[in-house]
Amino acid sequence: MTKxxxxxxxxxxxxxxxTAETLSVGKNIAGQSQITAVVLGPGAKGAASCxxxxxxxxxxxxxxxxxxxxxxxxxxxPLIAIIKREQPDVVLFPHTAAIxxxxxxxxxxxxxxxxVDSVAIENIDGRLICRRQIYAGKVxxxxxxxxxLKIVSIRPNIFPVIERDSEIKVEEFSFLLGATDIITTxxxxxxxxKTRPDLMEAKIIVAGGRGMGCAENFAIxxxxxxxxxxxxxxxxxxxxxxxxxQCIQIGQTGKTVAPDLYIACGISGAIQHIAGIYSSKxxxxxxxxxxxxxxxxxxxxxxxDVREVVPxxxxxxxxxxxxSLS
Ligand SMILES: Cc1cc2nc3c(=O)[nH]c(=O)nc-3n(C[C@H](O)[C@H](O)[C@H](O)COP(=O)(O)OP(=O)(O)OC[C@H]3O[C@@H](n4cnc5c(N)ncnc54)[C@H](O)[C@@H]3O)c2cc1C
Numbered sequence: 001m002t003k004x005x006x007x008x009x010x011x012x013x014x015x016x017x018x019t020a021e022t023l024s025v026g027k028n029i030a031g032q033s034q035i036t037a038v039v040l041g042p043g044a045k046g047a048a049s050c051x052x053x054x055x056x057x058x059x060x061x062x063x064x065x066x067x068x069x070x071x072x073x074x075x076x077x078p079l080i081a082i083i084k085r086e087q088p089d090v091v092l093f094p095h096t097a098a099i100x101x102x103x104x105x106x107x108x109x110x111x112x113x114x115x116v117d118s119v120a121i122e123n124i125d126g127r128l129i130c131r132r133q134i135y136a137g138k139v140x141x142x143x144x145x146x147x148x149l150k151i152v153s154i155r156p157n158i159f160p161v162i163e164r165d166s167e168i169k170v171e172e173f174s175f176l177l178g179a180t181d182i183i184t185t186x187x188x189x190x191x192x193x194k195t196r197p198d199l200m201e202a203k204i205i206v207a208g209g210r211g212m213g214c215a216e217n218f219a220i221x222x223x224x225x226x227x228x229x230x231x232x233x234x235x236x237x238x239x240x241x242x243x244x245x246q247c248i249q250i251g252q253t254g255k256t257v258a259p260d261l262y263i264a265c266g267i268s269g270a271i272q273h274i275a276g277i278y279s280s281k282x283x284x285x286x287x288x289x290x291x292x293x294x295x296x297x298x299x300x301x302x303x304x305d306v307r308e309v310v311p312x313x314x315x316x317x318x319x320x321x322x323x324s325l326s
Contacts, residue, residue, distance in 0.1 A: 002126055004030040005088040006037050007079065008051070008059075009071050009099060013043025015050055017201045018094035018156040023054040025159050026092045029123045036060060038082055041070030048170045055164035060086075062173040066182050071098040073184045076105040078175045083110065088149065090128060095153035096200075097247075097255075107151050114151040115143050119158050128152070136252050137275040156200055157258035157279050199248060202231035205259045205280075207250055209235040209273075211266020211287060211306055215243035220310045221265060227317045233257065235267050251276035265306045269294025286310065 006026040009019045026035050037059040039048045048059035062078045069075075083091060083106070093103045095117045107114040119140070120131040128150050130143045199205065206225045208218055218232070225232045234244040236251055250257055252272040258279035265286045267273060274297060277283065285298035286309045295301045302309050 001033045002030055002090060002123055002128075003033055003086070003088045004035045005083065005086060005091045006035065006056075007091065007093045007099070007102075008037050008039040008047055009094050009096060010039065010041075010043060010047040013046030013050075015047055016094070016096075017161070018096060018154075020054060020161040021156065021159040022092050022094045022154050023051065023056060024162040025121055025154050026090075027055050027162065027164075029090060029092075029121060029128070031123070034058065036086065036088070038062075038079065039070070040075045040078060041067045044070070045170065048168065052166050052168050053163050055162075055166045057166045057168055059168055059170045060173050061170055062175055064175075064177040066177050066179060069098075069186055071096070071102060072186070073101055073105055074177075074182050075102055076109065077181055078173065078177060079106055080109050081175055082173055083149070089126070090150045090152060093151070093153040095155050099153070103151065103153055110149060110151070112147055112149050112151045113145065114153065115145065116153045117155050118152055119155050121152065121154070133275065136271045137278075138271070155256055157256050196225065197229070197231045199231045199233055199250070199255055199257060202257070202259050204228045204230035204261045204263075205233050205250075205257055206230045206263045206265065207233035207235065207267060207277075208238060208244070208265045208306075209267030210237040210241070211268075212238065212243070213266070213307070215241075217307060218243060220307065220314070224263070224310055224314050224317075227314055227321070228261075230261075230263075231259075235270075235273050264294055264298070265310060267294055268292050269297065 004026045006023050009016050037051050037056045039061045044061040044063050048061050115130040117132050118130040122129045131140050206221050208221045233250040234248050238244050239246050239249045252275040256276045260281045262280035263284045283298045284300045285294040286302045286306050288305050290303045
């Protein structure tokens with residue numbers, strides 16, 4: 001019997017894809033045992049009612065005027081109280097940038113050494129074995145914990161979402177969260193209001209590397225993303241050069257993505273970058289160096305200057321779109 005709690009990351013009641021993945025992992029670990037989703041913050045009740053398609057039959061919800069972001073440090077106190085009351089064997093979190101802080105605070109408070117960023121999890125007779133990549137994905141380590149409570153986070157875009165119907169019982173958690181419990185305040189969310197798809201959930205990603213030459217040249221990638229309805233990503237070199245913000249960095253120290261189509265423009269294909277894109281279905285690389293390592297993993301390669309190739313692709317897509325209208 002493995003009693004599992006899954007922390008639900010959502011935005012105003014809309015469940016994120018990585019949460020669906022985490023719920024599916026939780027369901028597999030729990031088997032026939034109880035799995036409980038914990039949904040906090042604004043829209044928690046709405047989010048809980050959507051969990052039936054992931055086979056979840058019990059949810060604990062907590063809403064408070066003080067808890068405006070469920071993935072913030074402010075959620076630590078009610079979450080710890082729920083874990084203490086429920087006494088689960090395993091608490092699963094999605095491994096996202098926002099949740100890392102919350103996971104660390106909860107783990108420290110409960111004196112648990114967490115296993116973060118797992119890419120495979122097995123439950124062998126109650127013994128949880130988590131696998132995670134180290135050394136930029138060159139080595140996979142297997143970890144098992146002998147602590148009574150295991151706290152594990154799972155890497156986004158690795159595990160499949162398994163849908164199965166259930167009926168859900170939603171319980172409201174009673175907890176006194178006051179103004180003095182609020183330790184972080186979000187003043188501004190950059191990128192909010194943009195029409196681009198979320199990088200982590202995008203079906204098409206256009207990503208630029210140092211080969212783009214300068215920040216201004218990213219305008220052509222934006223145009224390509226516009227005609228494709230894609231998200232824009234970047235390599236770390238681009239972020240380090242301050243051409244693009246860190247929130248769109250892809251790779252080992254950035255985001256792990258899994259689009260249907262990944263177009264790498266002026267990206268060499270360093271192992272740390274590949275670590276974030278290997279779940280992509282089709283990779284197209286544009287690079288002026290025919291020996292660039294990215295071509296080894298690309299499904300399609302174009303040897304050429306991004307500043308010429310990308311505008312040519314945009315023109316072709318526009319032509320195809322126009323001809324399909326006439
Ligand atoms: C601990 C650690 C973590 C890291 N984490 C990450 C990470 O998360 N993500 C990440 O991306 N990197 C990461 N890196 C950095 C990584 O090792 C590489 O340095 C980085 O990915 C290189 O970025 P790039 O491909 O944009 O640049 P470069 O390696 O400089 O490649 C630029 C490419 O552009 C091509 N090019 C140049 N001009 C043109 C042109 N006009 N047209 C077409 N092609 C052109 C070149 O041929 C070259 O292949 C990490 C490194 C370390 C040590």
